Structures are given as structure tokens and as C-alpha cells.
Amino acid sequence: MIETFDLAEWRQKKQYSAAGVILLMVAIVYWFVYERGEIKYVFSHTMYVPIVLSAIFFGARGGILIGILGGLVLGPLMPINTITGEMQNTVHWVYRTAFFSLIGFIVGFASDKTVFYIKKIKWLAHHDKPTGLPNSLLMEKIIRTLPDIPEDSDESHYLIGLGIANAVEIRMNFGLNAIDQILSALADIIRNELPDNLLICRINYNSLGIIQPKINKADMKRLTQNLEKVLKKPFAFDDLHLHCDIYFGCVVLKRVIDEPRTYIEKISNAVSEAIQKKQHKIIFIGRENNDWVKENIQLLGELKHAIEAGELTMHYQPKVITQTGHICGAEALMRWHHPTLGNIPPDRFIPRTENSTLVDQLTYFAIDQALSQQVEWKKNGIAGMCVSVNISVNNFKYHDFTDTVLQLLDRHGVNGKYLELEITETLLMEEIELNIEKLFTLSDAGIILSIDDFGTGYSSLQYLAKLPISFIKIDQAFILNLPADTKSKHIVQTTINMAHDLGKEVVAEGVETKAAYDYLKNIDCDIIQGYYASPPVTAGEFENLYKQCNGQLLNGERSTSQLIQ
Ligand code: G
Ligand code: G
Ligand code: MN
Helix, strand or coil: CCCCCCHHHHHHHCHHHHHHHHHHHHHHHHHHHHHCCCCCCHHHHHHHHHHHHHHHHHHHHHHHHHHHHHHHHCCCCCCCECCCCECCCHHHHHHHHHHHHHHHHHHHHHHHHHHHHHHHHHHHHHECCCCCCEEHHHHHHHHHCCCCCCCCCCEEEEEEEEEECCHHHHHHHHCHHHHHHHHHHHHHHHHHHCCCCCEEEEEECCEEEEEEEEEEHHHHHHHHHHHHHHHHCCEEECCEEECCCEEEEEEEECCCCCCHHHHHHHHHHHHHHHHHHCCCEEEEECHHHHHHHHHHHHHHHHHHHHHHCCCEEEEEEEEEECCCCEEEEEEEEEEEEECCCEEECHHHCHHHHCCCCHHHHHHHHHHHHHHHHHHHHHHCCCCCCEEEEEECHHHHHCCCHHHHHHHHHHHHCCCHHHEEEEEEHHHHHHCHHHHHHHHHHHHHCCCEEEEEEECCCCCCHHHHHHCCCCEEEECHHHHCCCCCCHHHHHHHHHHHHHHHHCCCEEEEECCCCHHHHHHHHHCCCCEEECCCCCCCECHHHHHHHHHHCCCECCCCCCCCHHHHC
């Protein structure tokens, strides 16, 4: 808006040359009036040009000053008759000088006011009024000016977002002002305790954004550590000590490739993710990330055809009864063999489908494939295998999901007890009230239901007991470090006890070592799944594996995973 011409900036920049030009003009006007003969003619009015110019540039004071100077130059220094040298009547030139000064003052005053409002509008456009902090627009502008850093350099630009996790709660109890005050206080603390070349902005109602240009990895690490320390301190708000949960998300980049707005969105996403996971989050953005986003959008478009073109297949990972080592089932995991991009892992395309109807198509495809595989294996002598399929909670949003699953069972002639549906804990608990009935419909049809990635979300114990869930699958994160990590041990042990008390069985995912397997065996974990038993393999490989070991994949002594590598 004001970008095209900024009077304030112009006044500042051209001050010295303007002063020179104005004084020169006064001299020229003096000479011009003198040359034209006499002050009594109209030419003296030319003096308004330097007066008005001075008023515009230097405000009311500048206007008055040049008004007086012009008055004097055309007053006691200017004869009324240049030939005879007769001087002017004092009253005349004093009156003229007063008039010059008045005009100088009026124009100067208007110019000062204009500059004041331009500055104010500019400030308002680039700042958040309640906190006085720069806003996201200013942050975008500054991001745009970040210089490129070579890819092999140790330095990067650092865009940090800080979000208040319990903002809704604080706002409901203390009002919106409380959030403003907390963010101001937070900005002060950061300014006092962290290096001073940080730019702190407010990027939305509950988060701040910080730009730390060009720092190396070691400093960057120190900065995040300090930030973590700062965020752990309690916040004072009025007389109350509010508990304020603050998480940060960072975007680390070397070059600004996209529109600055995209980076602010990325910071906000990182903050939301950090808040959701209750863990600070750092995202590195490189050239490849950018390509990845573009490629991913393109991939999504190709996904529909991929199903028809047979580019999607299911791989199967055995689930093993911990005590006996027998295979009791398999988890079906989707694989996309892209003709030009090679194998694309599911977490690169499935999450992107979650908000479209494509997710249903993928899930139906997965169930359909898993069921026909189940029938095929049965034919080939692998009986009693339960195949599990991962489903998205968005699948429940469409009314016909349960009907379609039941139809698929019917079509393949498979008993419900041979199909297991895995729903991640976070998704399941999110809209539990809406989905509970559907879960019962599925379980009434004999379908086994399990909670996937258990431990990464927040399960309500009340629901856990009430839901028709047969298995709890403990997330890999807790299993990968067994038995060395004491915390993981406590969590796994407690989960197993709780699950057993509720009459549910436990599957440990991500079992990679014999030590982990032995430990799980000792603490009564029911089923294990992981590379120690076998990685996910093709249906054919699965069949071979099963036959080679006659259904008993583990005997507690060794891993057979090398057989199929
Ligand atoms: O196999 P792995 O890389 O295989 O899988 C990565 C993630 O993708 C896991 O969280 C897994 O649950 C998910 N996933 C794999 N296959 C499917 C599928 O068919 N449907 C859904 N919704 N998720 C899947
Ligand atoms: O979220 P879900 O539980 O559906 O994810 C299964 C994912 O775990 C798949 O990506 C699968 O390839 C992977 N996986 C299976 N076994 C192991 C294991 O032993 N170690 C690790 N790191 N990943 C595993
Ligand atoms: Mn799973």
C-alpha cells in the first residue's frame, strides 16, 4: 500500500541534498527578484517554492525557518527600487516574513502529521498491537532477505516457533488478554536470556516466531538447549503463577526457495506437531524436501491409477506367539512399486490420502488383498492365519465403511475372526464417541480389533476397558531399546499388566533382538512382531518362510530372518 511512495523514508534519505537545494533556491529567488527589478512586483512569491519544500522535508520547524530566511532575504536585503537603492518600509517586509513563516508552519505541520500517520500505519501493518511484537508479515519480509548458504556449510538459518499448548484452557479461564501477556513475557525472557540478534514475532494467537539467521550447528544446539531451559521456568501472570506448557518447533534451512509464507506455515505445523506430541520438533528443509513436496502432490494424483495398474501390493509381517514361537498371523503392509520412482514407503503417501476418499479406496484395497491372501494360504495349507490391516479413523467417517468390510468378508467367504483391523491409538481416541458403535458392529461380526502404536497417544482407561479391543500393540519406540532402557521396561511391563487385567492381549512391535524377545517372553508378552522374527515380506516369501519352519518361526534360540533376506 504505502510501498510505492513513503514520505517518511524519502524525507530521511534526501535530507542533506534537500537542505542544499533549498538554500540554493533561496539564493536564486533573491537573484531573480533583484534582476526583475523590484520587490513590489509579483516575483517575490517565488520564495514559496523553497519554503514549501523545506516544510515538506523538515516539517513545521523547517518551514518556519526558511519562511524567516526568505522574509529577511527579500526584506532588509532587498531594495524597493534596485536603481535608486531605496529600501522597503519595515512593516511591509516584517508582514511578508510573518506570512512566509505561517505558510511554512502550516505545510510543515501537515507534512509532520502525514509522516506520523504513515509511520503508525506501517507499524500497525507490521506489528501485533496487544504485544507490540512484529507480526508474521514482517517475519515474511525478513525471511525473504535471508541470504543463501552453501549446501556444504555448517551454518543454517533457523526459524523457530513457540506455541502455548494449554492456550485454550488459559483463554477460557483468564481471557484472551492472558495469552497476550504471556507471549509478551515470553518474548522478554527470550530477549534477556538468549542472544540479541534474534527477531521475535507473533505469528498467531498462541505462538511466537523467532528468526535466528546463519548460525552453525554447535551454536544452534546451544540455542535450543537454552530455549528448552527457559521454557521450563514458571510464568508469572498478574498475581497468579500460571502453568504454561510451551513447545517449540524449528524449521532449519539454507536457502529460501519457497514463498516466505510457506515457511511460516511450516513453523506453525512444526509447533502444532510439537504440542501434539509434547516434544520439541525440528524440521530440516533442503532442496530435496521441496522437491519431495511437489513430487508428493503429483504422487497423490497417480495413486488412483496405481491401484488399477497393479503397482500397489501388500507385504506381510509375521506375528509370533511369544511363548511357542508359532506364527499366529500377519500384518499386511502396503507397498507401492512406482514405475519410475521405485519403491515408495506407505508413510509417504497414506497420510496424504487421509482427508480424501482415496483413503477408503486404499483401505478397501488392503482388506481385499489381505482376505484373498488369507484364502490362498488356507488353500496352500497355511490355516488359521489372522491377517491384520491398518485402517485410518477417517474410514469411519463414511457410513458404509462397516457394511463394506462385512461385504468383503462375505465375498471372500472368510470368517470375521481371521481379519484384524489395527487403528492407531491417537486416531481412535480422537473421535471415540462417534466411532464406538461402529467398532461394536465390526466386533459383533467377529472381526478382531486392535490398538496400534499404543503409548504414542492418550488412551482413556475408561474407554480401554469398554471398547471391544482384543489386542494392544505397544509402539516400537518402547520395544526397540529393550531390555537396556529402564523407562521402556517399566512402560512395557505396566502396559502388559494393565492389558491382562482388562482381559486384552499384548503385541510388541519392533522386536529386533534376541535380548528383547527373551525379555518379552519373561514378562508374559503375548505376541511379538519385528525384524527379529522377520521383516515384512511378499506373500510368496511369507508362504515359503512358513513352510520352511513349519509354522514355528522362533524357538527362542535364533532368528530365521536371514532365511528370507
Ligand atoms: O511398513 P512400514 O513402512 O511398512 O509402514 C509405515 C506406516 O504405514 C505404518 O505406520 C503402517 O501402519 C502404515 N501402513 C502400512 N500399510 C498401510 C495400509 O494399508 N493402510 C494404512 N492406513 N496404513 C498403512
Ligand atoms: O504403525 P505400524 O505398527 O503399522 O508400523 C509398522 C511399521 O514398522 C512398518 O513400517 C514396518 O516395516 C516396521 N517394522 C516392523 N518390524 C520392525 C522392527 O523390528 N524394527 C523396526 N525399526 N521397524 C519395524
Ligand atoms: Mn500396524
